[in-house]
Amino acid sequence: MIKHSTDYSLLPHNTFGIDVKAAHFVEFSSVEDIKAIAGRLDSVRHLVIGGGSNLLFMGDFDGVILHSAINGVEVVAEDDDTLLVRAGSGINWDEFVAYTVERGWQGLENLSAIPGEVGASAVQNVGAYGVEAGDLIERVECISLSDGSEKVFTKEDCRFAYRHSVFKAEEKGKYVVAHVVFRLNKVGNYVLTYGNLKEQCNALGGVNAANIRKAVCETRAAKLPDPAEIGSAGSFFMNPVVEASVAEELKSRFPAMPTYAAPGGVKLSAGWLIDQCGWKERSSATVGVYRNQALVVVNLGDATGADVLAFAAQVQASVKEKFGVDIHPEVNVID
Numbered sequence: 001m002i003k004h005s006t007d008y009s010l011l012p013h014n015t016f017g018i019d020v021k022a023a024h025f026v027e028f029s030s031v032e033d034i035k036a037i038a039g040r041l042d043s044v045r046h047l048v049i050g051g052g053s054n055l056l057f058m059g060d061f062d063g064v065i066l067h068s069a070i071n072g073v074e075v076v077a078e079d080d081d082t083l084l085v086r087a088g089s090g091i092n093w094d095e096f097v098a099y100t101v102e103r104g105w106q107g108l109e110n111l112s113a114i115p116g117e118v119g120a121s122a123v124q125n126v127g128a129y130g131v132e133a134g135d136l137i138e139r140v141e142c143i144s145l146s147d148g149s150e151k152v153f154t155k156e157d158c159r160f161a162y163r164h165s166v167f168k169a170e171e172k173g174k175y176v177v178a179h180v181v182f183r184l185n186k187v188g189n190y191v192l193t194y195g196n197l198k199e200q201c202n203a204l205g206g207v208n209a210a211n212i213r214k215a216v217c218e219t220r221a222a223k224l225p226d227p228a229e230i231g232s233a234g235s236f237f238m239n240p241v242v243e244a245s246v247a248e249e250l251k252s253r254f255p256a257m258p259t260y261a262a263p264g265g266v267k268l269s270a271g272w273l274i275d276q277c278g279w280k281e282r283s284s285a286t287v288g289v290y291r292n293q294a295l296v297v298v299n300l301g302d303a304t305g306a307d308v309l310a311f312a313a314q315v316q317a318s319v320k321e322k323f324g325v326d327i328h329p330e331v332n333v334i335d
Contacts, residue, residue, distance in 0.1 A: 008021060010022055015053045026065070034178060038144060039146065039147055050116050054116070054234075056305050058304075058305035073086070083186060089178055094112060097114075109212040121180065122165060125158075130194040130197075138155060142178060143175060146174065163330055201215055224293055224296060232297060232298045236329060241268075243265050254323075268325065272294075276322065287303050309333065
């Protein structure tokens with residue numbers, strides 16, 4: 001079923017709580033619905049959204065917002081050690097993670113409590129606590145918005161990288177994600193390298209998917225604001241990756257600076273850099289840095305997209321001045 005609304009408030013569809021409207025809002029619940037829409041948007045500005053947890057609207061959207069309501073979870077193949085789980089793009093991400101953990105399917109538990117929907121997990125390559133969605137994704141089933149044809153992107157086709165995929169690059173805006181297929185484990189293959197996650201699990205009774213999920217949910221709740229109460233997009237900035245020589249020089253001047261091995265160089269903690277610049281709990285009239293996590297920029301009430309960007313630019317400039325490092329927004333700014 002296709003649902004179409006005009007002059008539609010996007011307040012429930014962006015966790016930053018920016019009060020803007022879309023000229024048209026179209027929600028689809030099947031592949032057939034997408035095919036019926038495809039081919040009619042070539043000359044119309046359009047945007048596919050999930051839960052809106054990574055969006056910053058700068059104003060009303062004079063075009064068509066597309067939103068998936070495709071549900072359904074099924075096991076499409078399995079062997080002795082793994083199984084392929086196909087999930088609809090419109091499913092709430094954390095509800096899907098909980099579903100897999102409850103059934104003893106292992107792999108996604110580190111990604112608990114991340115806001116958003118299943119389709120966006122592939123586009124954004126969401127990640128947390130040492131795991132990225134792209135580590136578990138087997139393929140992404142899409143529909144072309146130009147002609148309604150079906151296309152399957154393999155893991156390799158998706159070209160997953162840190163908070164990145166082909167859907168944010170050359171294929172941006174060309175496809176709608178209908179289903180995502182994950183390869184999950186039947187036996188424990190846990191990732192416990194982040195922070196004190198292992199110790200937290202042991203305190204909960206031992207390492208298993210359920211306790212990892214519980215520990216992650218508790219940690220995120222302590223560090224991150226509830227979007228229902230305080231508008232935010234979670235982590236506003238990406239952690240910068242610098243050359244090893246740059247990291248070594250910074251480490252000589254700031255010995256306490258945390259560093260992590262990463263493809264292409266050394267990953268720094270954007271939250272730590274921002275905190276060292278004294279931003280935690282600082283604010284303007286409508287925008288601030290969250291008290292428990294310096295990576296999080298929050299809407300203190302009635303902020304506009306321009307307010308948020310202006311505040312973020314000040315944070316970026318101070319990090320650049322103190323450390324000589326550029327930090328970039330993780331959020332998708334919609335002009």
